[in-house]
Amino acid sequence: MSEAGSLYNRHRPATFADMVGQDHVARALGNALRSGRPAQGFLFSGPRGTGKTTTARILARCLNCQSSPGPTPEPCGHCDSCLRTGHGDWLDVVEVDAASSARRIDEMREWLETVRYAPVACRYRVTIMDEAHQITDDAASALLKTLEEPPPHLVVILCTTHPWDILPTIRSRLQHYVLRKPGLPALVRVLERVARSEGIESSEAALDILARAADGSYRDALGLLDQISTYAGGRVDSADALELLGAVARETMFELVDLMAAGEAAGAFELLQETLDGPVDPAQAMRGLVTHLRYVCLLQQGARTRDEWAFAPEEIARLQAQANQLSDAQVVRALDLLADAQVRIRHGGADPRLQLELVAARLSRPALDPVPAALEARIAALEAGRPAAAPPPAPAPPAPVAAPPPPPPPAPDPVAAEPVPAPEPPPAAPPAPPAPEPEAAGGEDDDMLDGDPGSEEELDAVAPAPPPAPVAPPVPTGPADVEHMERLWTQVLELLERDAPPTRGFLDGSRPTRVAGGILEVTVTSPMRAGMLGRPEHRERVRTAVRTVSGHELTIDFEAGDAPLEQAPATPPPPKDHEALFDELKTMFGAVEEGGDRT
Ligand SMILES: Nc1ncnc2c1ncn2[C@@H]1O[C@H](COP(=O)(O)OP(=O)(O)OP(=O)(O)O)[C@@H](O)[C@H]1O
Ligand SMILES: [Mg+2]
Ligand SMILES: [Zn+2]
Numbered sequence: 001m002s003e004a005g006s007l008y009n010r011h012r013p014a015t016f017a018d019m020v021g022q023d024h025v026a027r028a029l030g031n032a033l034r035s036g037r038p039a040q041g042f043l044f045s046g047p048r049g050t051g052k053t054t055t056a057r058i059l060a061r062c063l064n065c066q067s068s069p070g071p072t073p074e075p076c077g078h079c080d081s082c083l084r085t086g087h088g089d090w091l092d093v094v095e096v097d098a099a100s101s102a103r104r105i106d107e108m109r110e111w112l113e114t115v116r117y118a119p120v121a122c123r124y125r126v127t128i129m130d131e132a133h134q135i136t137d138d139a140a141s142a143l144l145k146t147l148e149e150p151p152p153h154l155v156v157i158l159c160t161t162h163p164w165d166i167l168p169t170i171r172s173r174l175q176h177y178v179l180r181k182p183g184l185p186a187l188v189r190v191l192e193r194v195a196r197s198e199g200i201e202s203s204e205a206a207l208d209i210l211a212r213a214a215d216g217s218y219r220d221a222l223g224l225l226d227q228i229s230t231y232a233g234g235r236v237d238s239a240d241a242l243e244l245l246g247a248v249a250r251e252t253m254f255e256l257v258d259l260m261a262a263g264e265a266a267g268a269f270e271l272l273q274e275t276l277d278g279p280v281d282p283a284q285a286m287r288g289l290v291t292h293l294r295y296v297c298l299l300q301q302g303a304r305t306r307d308e309w310a311f312a313p314e315e316i317a318r319l320q321a322q323a324n325q326l327s328d329a330q331v332v333r334a335l336d337l338l339a340d341a342q343v344r345i346r347h348g349g350a351d352p353r354l355q356l357e358l359v360a361a362r363l364s365r366p367a368l369d370p371v372p373a374a375l376e377a378r379i380a381a382l383e384a385g386r387p388a389a390a391p392p393p394a395p396a397p398p399a400p401v402a403a404p405p406p407p408p409p410p411a412p413d414p415v416a417a418e419p420v421p422a423p424e425p426p427p428a429a430p431p432a433p434p435a436p437e438p439e440a441a442g443g444e445d446d447d448m449l450d451g452d453p454g455s456e457e458e459l460d461a462v463a464p465a466p467p468p469a470p471v472a473p474p475v476p477t478g479p480a481d482v483e484h485m486e487r488l489w490t491q492v493l494e495l496l497e498r499d500a501p502p503t504r505g506f507l508d509g510s511r512p513t514r515v516a517g518g519i520l521e522v523t524v525t526s527p528m529r530a531g532m533l534g535r536p537e538h539r540e541r542v543r544t545a546v547r548t549v550s551g552h553e554l555t556i557d558f559e560a561g562d563a564p565l566e567q568a569p570a571t572p573p574p575p576k577d578h579e580a581l582f583d584e585l586k587t588m589f590g591a592v593e594e595g596g597d598r599t
Helices: 023-034 052-064 080-084 105-114 137-148 184-198 204-214 218-231 238-245 250-261 265-277 282-300 313-325 328-348 352-364 372-383 456-462 482-499 501-506 527-533 536-550 578-589
Strands: 041-045 093-097 125-130 154-160 175-178 511-516 519-524 555-560
Touching (some): 041 052, 052 080, 052 093, 052 154, 105 137, 184 218, 204 501, 218 501, 328 482, 501 536, 527 536, 536 555
Parallel strands (some): 093 125, 125 154, 519 555
């Protein structure tokens, strides 16, 4: 489907009132517009798909609405300017992609030359510059000159996911607004609204699953709805959603944690096998378990439950029961083990399935776990009169991994962080920067910054933490052949894991199989996945990741292979053969294999 026809584009909010969430930005911009003297330079930053371009286009409509005698926070929606903003042919609102044009000095000069002229039909000539962090230093200096003394009709809006990469001298000339990752309720609201207007029948549970998978991106949420409604023929239920996403049902998480809490390793292990034999992505399953245990941990620390968790009341009661049954030490230990396993998967190419099994084994049987933290968990369990599973008779712990570092304090809950409302700024004066929020994991719940954004401290105070995965620079790192792509595949997946989790989800078990004529063929585990990945948005993300990691510009084709591949062959094999480990654990826990149809 073309970008223009995609669901998220057709349902792009056209006014501040249409926007869901981001009230802090809508309010502050509304006030600035009411003041009658809006700034001439803006910076919109925020993670992917959080509404930067959308907000920029709304601001352009506000500045230029022809039904109003001056800038207005409520554009009419039917004048030429309102209707044609956002379409490439409207001369008074130009969108430039700094990733492809206006990046280099000569292109920037050329562009700056054209914007010197008065607008054609409107009050302002608005330029929206996307991916602004890609502007080269030379080009940025040329832009700076214009920003220092802009012609009175010019408004420049820079959009970026990397505000800290914009020269401070430029940043200080711009009012900076930070778009936040929307929480679950906001995403579900957007999904409901779009589903209703498109006549897509969908259960609440299904939308909830999509919203969770979208990980704070409006665009990803709508992209997933688009795909799944096509896949499921206009009727979406939670089974479709789970299947498409490879996610684990919440009920399964409850059961798994119950079993582990009861020390029933064999049961936990079997449930895990059963689940992972279904259409479930082990890496997603692991993320699901982390989220679940984080809520348990928060309850243990006395946190109140929050709407964002999106649990039904009876589920909250179950969660609380698990919080009571498990010791603090056990839960912190579990989160610690999982965090460690995630790092090993990301950087060491470890097999997620194996890692999950190990975590389940160690949690159910603290005795298997040789580190002091596990001993603490056992003691806590004994003190509380809970069964602290006795060490099994025979073999030594199977864990082929180094002892992880001591447990970190429980991670703050990014979705649970109370949003700090932006203070109402007095009209005509730039709003004061709000107090920085406590840095949540990922640091993306940033607040709005504007007024005098020049100070480094302010920006640093809200700048998202640098991403964890190291990414190779975009220069060719080797030949564009399949061997090289295989070697780099883990890095490509890693990058997608960070930047495009839904795309990454479809690539579980994928591997590059051919490079010819500028086309990289990637084999994936099912025709459904190949079909999904063939959509422009996914294909584009994979292409970008391949370019970033390998430095090669390749078109990507997806083919469905016969057998699911556990991991790219380029990654080091897990230290122990999966079958052998399975047998070992089976003997250890007395698990009975049913049907013998494990793959
Ligand atoms: N506040 C919002 N309320 C409802 N829908 C929104 C909102 N913000 C964005 N969207 C939806 O998400 C889509 C993507 O938003 P947009 O293109 O503005 O994101 P972006 O931050 O510019 O992303 P990128 O970083 O990839 O450029 C929009 O087309 C729209 O459908
Ligand atoms: Mg954008
Ligand atoms: Zn208008």
